[in-house]
Amino acid sequence: MAISKTLSDELEKRRKIALDGGGAKKAEDRHAKGRMTARERLGGLFSEGTFQEFGLHAQHNTRYFGMADKSIPTDGVICGTGFVDGRPVAAFSQDFGVVGGSLGEIHAKKICAALDHAVKAGVPVVGFNDSGGARIQEGVGALSGYGQVFYRNVQLSGVVPQISVIAGPCAGGAAYSPALTDFLIMTRENAQMFICGPEVIRAVTGQVTTMEEIGSAQAHASVSGNIHFIAENDQHAVQIVHKLLSFLPSNNMMDPPHHIEPDLKIVDDPALDELVPADSKTPFDCREVIKSLADDGDFLEVMEHFAANIVIGFGRIGGMVVGFVSNQPTVKAGTLDIDASDKAARFVRFCNVYNIPIVTLVDVPGFLPGVAEERRGIIRHGAKMLFAYASATVPKITVIMRKAYGGAYLAMCSEDMGADRVMAWPTAEIAVMGAEGAVNILYRKELKEAEDKPAKAKELADEYRKEFATPYLSAGRLAIHDIIQPRETKSAIALSLRGLMSKRETRPPKKHGNIPL
Numbered sequence: 001m002a003i004s005k006t007l008s009d010e011l012e013k014r015r016k017i018a019l020d021g022g023g024a025k026k027a028e029d030r031h032a033k034g035r036m037t038a039r040e041r042l043g044g045l046f047s048e049g050t051f052q053e054f055g056l057h058a059q060h061n062t063r064y065f066g067m068a069d070k071s072i073p074t075d076g077v078i079c080g081t082g083f084v085d086g087r088p089v090a091a092f093s094q095d096f097g098v099v100g101g102s103l104g105e106i107h108a109k110k111i112c113a114a115l116d117h118a119v120k121a122g123v124p125v126v127g128f129n130d131s132g133g134a135r136i137q138e139g140v141g142a143l144s145g146y147g148q149v150f151y152r153n154v155q156l157s158g159v160v161p162q163i164s165v166i167a168g169p170c171a172g173g174a175a176y177s178p179a180l181t182d183f184l185i186m187t188r189e190n191a192q193m194f195i196c197g198p199e200v201i202r203a204v205t206g207q208v209t210t211m212e213e214i215g216s217a218q219a220h221a222s223v224s225g226n227i228h229f230i231a232e233n234d235q236h237a238v239q240i241v242h243k244l245l246s247f248l249p250s251n252n253m254m255d256p257p258h259h260i261e262p263d264l265k266i267v268d269d270p271a272l273d274e275l276v277p278a279d280s281k282t283p284f285d286c287r288e289v290i291k292s293l294a295d296d297g298d299f300l301e302v303m304e305h306f307a308a309n310i311v312i313g314f315g316r317i318g319g320m321v322v323g324f325v326s327n328q329p330t331v332k333a334g335t336l337d338i339d340a341s342d343k344a345a346r347f348v349r350f351c352n353v354y355n356i357p358i359v360t361l362v363d364v365p366g367f368l369p370g371v372a373e374e375r376r377g378i379i380r381h382g383a384k385m386l387f388a389y390a391s392a393t394v395p396k397i398t399v400i401m402r403k404a405y406g407g408a409y410l411a412m413c414s415e416d417m418g419a420d421r422v423m424a425w426p427t428a429e430i431a432v433m434g435a436e437g438a439v440n441i442l443y444r445k446e447l448k449e450a451e452d453k454p455a456k457a458k459e460l461a462d463e464y465r466k467e468f469a470t471p472y473l474s475a476g477r478l479a480i481h482d483i484i485q486p487r488e489t490k491s492a493i494a495l496s497l498r499g500l501m502s503k504r505e506t507r508p509p510k511k512h513g514n515i516p517l
């Protein structure tokens with residue numbers, strides 16, 4: 001017995017209405033502004049023919065403000081699963097064309113269903129945020145919906161990767177859902193994210209500002225540090241999602257997608273020997289080192305524009321996915337400050353929770369001196385790095401390229417902080433502080449009495465350097481496992497990574513540590 005035509009037609013009619021969303025006119029308006037529709041975003045994310053939608057026929061149940069008779073196709077959000085590079089991924093995409101993508105009770109339930117599916121199936125989840133926020137007509141139902149989404153964002157954290165694309169407005173408390181996820185990608189022209197907009201700020205505080213200054217992708221990428229990537233447009237945002245997923249495991253019980261060949265054939269890179277300037281105070285770009293180490297020079301830098309004195313990101317070495325953390329000598333001399341500490345510590349914790357080995361490259365003169373840093377809490381923030389590294393149980397490999405002074409030496413994953421393998425270049429200097437600072441303290445009296453103070457200071461600094469500013473003292477005390485030529489770095493790391501593939505490290509059971517926040 002075949003299905004009746006009436007029933008079949010009814011389904012097709014309903015499907016069409018739901019799939020049309022806000023209608024052709026709204027879709028055209030979006031295209032005119034260089035934006036994709038909610039469905040097009042999912043179409044770009046998933047391999048063709050793999051998207052399975054759920055909740056297509058969802059309807060709101062609001063009775064207030066003339067809503068009783070109003071139909072809201074899909075309730076303003078498209079949810080489902082599909083495949084990205086052959087791997088299953090869950091996603092939701094808010095449809096600004098349908099009541100401004102505003103979030104009501106059913107809209108929230110759909111997002112929650114996508115998140116629940118992601119955790120159950122052990123797959124990453126990608127959310128496209130493009131919404132006027134809490135649906136005003138639904139009052140507390142909308143607020144409660146946000147609460148349920150936030151609650152799940154937290155439950156998923158550390159279980160499956162969560163990636164947010166901010167592709168339109170993301171206002172008020174709504175911004176906290178993406179903020180609870182692992183990576184935020186924001187489109188340059190069409191997205192705004194803020195808790196209080198310029199109008200509210202002016203009304204409450206009298207301060208005059210602009211959306212560009214407080215809520216743009218540029219502001220969040222370079223000043224607030226709220227986002228990880230700027231995308232030029234929706235298509236570019238989807239490309240970044242694809243690239244990011246290519247380095248991530250589907251869940252915390254899996255290894256990341258290593259590309260391991262049985263034979264490890266890595267040739268030395270003599271260019272690295274040349275890269276390091278003879279004068280230890282002359283900066284060099286650590287990205288050059290990272291690109292030399294990463295297979296095919298393929299390095300996905302994360303938070304490129306924020307706290308540029310530290311560089312973080314993903315790549316592969318000898319086929320194994322790694323997270324790179326490197327001081328950047330060209331910015332603030334590579335010192336660690338509050339923002340750099342926050343940036344690196346969070347990244348280390350992400351890598352740890354998703355089984356991604358960490359490669360740390362060190363050239364650090366110390367924590368950034370300054371009244372503002374001390375008053376804003378560099379102690380608390382710097383402690384995050386110590387905490388993150390010491391609690392990470394993934395393979396940790398550290399290469400000391402040049403300076404590694406004081407607390408920053410420890411904060412950059414020294415042997416004492418749990419590094420599994422520490423290698424140093426012959427240019428490495430491990431000391432409590434730099435030579436000039438040290439002689440000023442050690443020889444204050446001699447310098448005061450010296451006839452030619454600068455000459456005496458130089459002589460003492462040279463002596464200090466000869467004694468302390470080499471890797472051999474540390475290697476003698478086994479704080480460094482080997483001293484290598486820069487050109488040998490990639491093969492040394494690759495071999496270490498292979499050797500550590502089955503690393504297991506157990507700690508005493510506890511609810512969670514108390515990281516200084």
Ligand code: HXC
Pocket residue numbers: 098099100101102131132133134135136137143146147169171172173174
């Ligand atoms: C209901 C909404 C809506 C909302 C937009 N719309 N936001 N409907 N609730 N929150 C509807 C509009 O009525 C309109 O419907 C359609 O979406 C498109 O909106 P426009 O205003 O025409 O678009 P545009 O000019 O592009 O402006 C976009 C906007 C603006 C800047 C986002 O709509 C706006 O300011 N919305 C309110 C933002 C806000 O304050 N939200 C609450 C944030 S606080 P029609 O039918 O005309 O197409 C929040 C609390 C969360 O979210 C708390 C969590 C703890």
